[in-house]
Amino acid sequence: MTTPFYVSPAQAMQDRAEYARKGIARGRSLVVLQYADGIVFVGENPSRALHKFSEIYDRIGFAAAGKYNEYENLRIGGVRYADLRGYTYDRDDVTARGLANVYAQTLGTIFSSQAEKPYEVELVVAEVGETAEGDQIYRLPHDGSIVDEHGSVAVGGNAEQISTYLDQRHNDGMSLSEALKLAVQALSNQTNGNEREIPADRLEVAVLDRTRPQKRKFKRIVGSQLARLLEPGGAEAAPSEPSADAAGESGEDSSGAEESGQ
């Protein structure tokens, strides 16, 4: 029997953080931006079925970078949390702040527990308000800390670089088309000045649109509508198709797919 080496708590935490950060950096980055009518989620995702963005509740959306099976697990936990809370109390009692707190506690406990490996995920929880002032965006890094963001957020491998790019160019009054184009530029700009094209069919885009008449504000933007918005000079008055909202393709539950190394 060997005596275990002494590892200082500080060192142990640092190792765990580095492990998680490396895992997250292997995935592709994504951005979440406020625009005039709500919040838009943009990311590069070659898969049509395994989503990075999804609906949690009426006004609340979820975005994640990192390891698919881990964030998928957290996403479903969040949907269960929101639905149970809304069923027990009222739909208005489900808030992004409450959800972000639960995620922070969950990630924090996993991060500091020696028995579990830290989750290699970074989450964004966003809630669209009645007005732009009511919008809330929370970023949740792997260690369970919680950051209240405004305007634009980037998570994933090149998050810092993309954030800086966005901070200089983003403003809250942007139209959806402008915000979307800015997000794509920021994402394609990532590898140290080397710009590369991201074709529309590799983009995953979703919005929380406060002008939608339905109580569920989350909507995926796909196909011709996405193409229209990405055109130079982009047609802004994109008619919203009632069917295309939260429903995507199935197969999302075929877990295990890890996005690292894509």
Next chain:
Amino acid sequence: MEANSRSTGRLPAAFLTPGSSSFMDFLGEHSPELLPGNRALPAVQGAFEAPHGTTIVAVTFPGGVVIAGDRRATMGNMISQRDMEKVFPADEYSAVGIAGTAGLAVEMVKLFQLELEHFEKVEGAQLSLEGKANRLSTMIRGNLGMAMQGLAVVPLFAGYDVGRERGRIFSYDVTGGRFEEQGYTATGSGSVFARGSLKKLYRDDLTKEQAVTLVVQALYDAADDDSATGGPDVARRIYPIVVVIDDEGVDRLTPERSSEVAHSVVQHRMEQPDGPRAALL
């Protein structure tokens, strides 16, 4: 565990355990006491009265389906509510109308709506219309114990089948039996009269507007002969709830539009109290 989910603590293990996409299954494992079917029932002595919802009618037309309900809730021979809502959109492509014990029925609808939404969010795809109809069947079966004690809930389910591109109607009995109806049907205390009315006026080539008028005619006829069904209340401006479902999704008629249709029906009845005549062959 229970307390945890309500405070801001860590998500309980049950929330992060991979499992079914059904909210009802999740409730059954995590908080079984919240499921309506799990309630312990006291022994009942004598008659027990709770508000009842009455008549719901549904009619298909090429390309969709219309479902409508009157607004009256009764408790014995008393009118307990004049403006009750008994037809609810269940999701983007379906709606459910309820007759029977109002309190339980409204709770069932709330859980049913959540069940469909939860599945859609978790799976990223909608249930098929058959799947939705079967899910409702399961819920009614769970209520059998209460139905045996006189607290029955009998819903009517209507939706647009995206795969088959047409409207479909499902009716239920208290045991959870599920029956697909061709063309039209009605449920609740006034349903006998409503069905007679529908039977004479229904055609399989109705336009959407004609189908909307037809359901209001049928509700008028039900209210005419069944004291528990409320007709259009012109004085209080309370009109039937009418929901149209087609390939564009669920559309609940605005109060203005519903009042327009109801007024035109009432106007005709002033001249012809028994309503429109069907041709004698």
